[in-house]
Amino acid sequence: MTAPASLPEPADRPATRVRGGAHRAAGRGPVTAPAPAAPGSRRARREAEAARLRAARRPRRAPVAAAGALGVAVLVLPITVPALQAVAAADRERADVAATALVVAQEEEGRAARAAEVRRLADEAAASREQRAADTAAREAAEAELASRVAAAGAMADRVSRSEERSALPGCSGVLPDGTTSAPNGQLPADAVCALWDDEGLRADVALSFVELSAAFEERFGERLALTDGYRSLAEQHAVAAERPGFAAEPGTSDHGWGLAVDLGSGVSTGSGERYAWMREHAPSFGWENPTWAQPGGSGPTEPWHWEHVEGVAAQTGVPAA
Ligand SMILES: [Zn+2]
Incomplete structure (x- = not known):
């Protein structure tokens, strides 16, 4: 590698020329050494003073480390x-x-x-x-x-x-099933009979009116109408006829067989007294009565305990109530 020509002169090149004026004058043309001044002359003193000042201005060499x-x-x-x-x-x-x-x-x-x-x-x-x-x-x-x-x-x-x-009667619709009125005496369809009390029952369409009558009786006398007989099946009619000959109607003709008659206790069955009189007076307004033939002094066997649903019996037998 060669340094370019314009590279400045290294600063540490040893100075071979006179420092100061000679160096500074380098660019001014050829240097011609002046004639030495005469010792002790004003020029010599002037040059000596100039040298001293130059020396004083010269940078002191710093140690290499500092430099x-x-x-x-x-x-x-x-x-x-x-x-x-x-x-x-x-x-x-x-x-x-x-x-x-x-x-x-x-x-x-x-x-x-x-x-x-x-x-x-x-x-x-x-x-x-x-x-x-x-x-x-x-x-x-x-x-x-x-x-x-x-x-x-x-x-x-x-x-x-x-x-x-x-008058409520649980389980009783009060309505007759079709064909009930054409069923033979004592042979009503089971659902055509409504259960009352005392193990007795009545045809559905008259049972409720009897319950109402009993309620009115109870209101007056403090107890409902006691039932000794109600609907009577054909077999039961035969049994009664066998036990009490001549007492009950001929089997197959009883109003009990139609489910339209009851036999009562409760003091009514005597055919006299306050209760029987009350029944004779009020039962007809509920559709029930003791038929004239069964009344004391009537045309038939005296049965003051026997009460029938008047309209029901008339419609079923075709015989107007007496
Ligand atoms: Zn009877």
Whole structure:
């Protein structure tokens, strides 16, 4: 490698020429050494003083280490200062970035908090709506339940009212099944006979009126009408005829066989007294009577205990009530 021609002369080249004026005058053309001044002359003193001043101005040679440190400093400073400046700028930039990031983070945090608050409020609103909907549904269900109960109570009241009007007899519809009136005496369909009490029964369409009569009797005398006989099947008619010959009607002809007659106890069967008189007075208004033939002094066997449903018997036998 060859140094370029313009490279300045190294500073540490040994000075072979006269320092000072000779060196500085190098660019002014050829140097011609002046004639030595005469010792002790003004010129000689002037030159000596000039040399002294030059010597005083000449930089003192620093130790090599100091010169090296200075050189390092001189070399490093131009690098260090901009580097330090760059570091400072980078620090400022980092600080700015950090500050910006902090602001962004704070804004982000704020947005997240606001979003969370919005979500919370929305959740509360939704929960509130759900609660209101549930409350409404519960209220409507309660109202429907209440309406249902009111309707049921009304229907029950209607049923009770109707039952009271005709005197309730549980399990008795009061309606005759089709074909009942054409069934033979003593052979009524089972569902055409309503059970009363004392193990007795009556045809369904007259049973309720007898219950009402008994209720009226009970209201007056404190006990219902005691039954000794009611509907009598054909087999039972035969049994009675066998046990008490001449007492009961011929089997297959008894009004008991139609389910339209009862034999009573309760003090009525004597044919006299307050209870019998009460029955004679009030039973007809319920459709029942002690037939004239059975009354004391009547045309038939005296049976004051025997009471019949007048219209029922007339319709069934075709014989008008006497
Ligand atoms: Zn009888």
